Amino acid sequence: MIRIEPGAWQVMVGHGRACYPKECCGIMLGTVNGDSRTVTLAIACKNAYEGEQRDRFQLDPRDQLAADRKARELGVSVLGFFHSHPDEDSYFSATDLKNSWPWYSNVVMSIRGGEFNVARSFIANDDQTAATPEELTY
Numbered sequence: 001m002i003r004i005e006p007g008a009w010q011v012m013v014g015h016g017r018a019c020y021p022k023e024c025c026g027i028m029l030g031t032v033n034g035d036s037r038t039v040t041l042a043i044a045c046k047n048a049y050e051g052e053q054r055d056r057f058q059l060d061p062r063d064q065l066a067a068d069r070k071a072r073e074l075g076v077s078v079l080g081f082f083h084s085h086p087d088e089d090s091y092f093s094a095t096d097l098k099n100s101w102p103w104y105s106n107v108v109m110s111i112r113g114g115e116f117n118v119a120r121s122f123i124a125n126d127d128q129t130a131a132t133p134e135e136l137t138y
Ligand SMILES: [Zn+2]
Pocket: 083, 084, 085, 091, 092, 093, 096, 108
């Protein structure tokens, strides 16, 4: 299960609303304790997808490197990624699955009419053929 601390949550929802009606994306840092993950810091990133961003996002590798560095600096881990679905439900799409990595948490926020609706988290299996919902609190 994954818990998102209020400060990190505000960054994520704020980014989702600001990017609407395009998809936003970002990286979550925090701590792992057995099966329990706590997001202490969320980094809002630029959607680097070159094309229609209404239903697509791509992280810039430079942002990923910067997040890795930041995690080391703070002594925490990169726990996963977040993105928004403008005017769509919170689900893990085939594209999301294809672009994901095992182990990491993937939080998908549904943003409807520019306002936050609901969020869910998913973890892809090792061969990226399916994603398992993960209990999420925010
Ligand atoms: Zn998606």
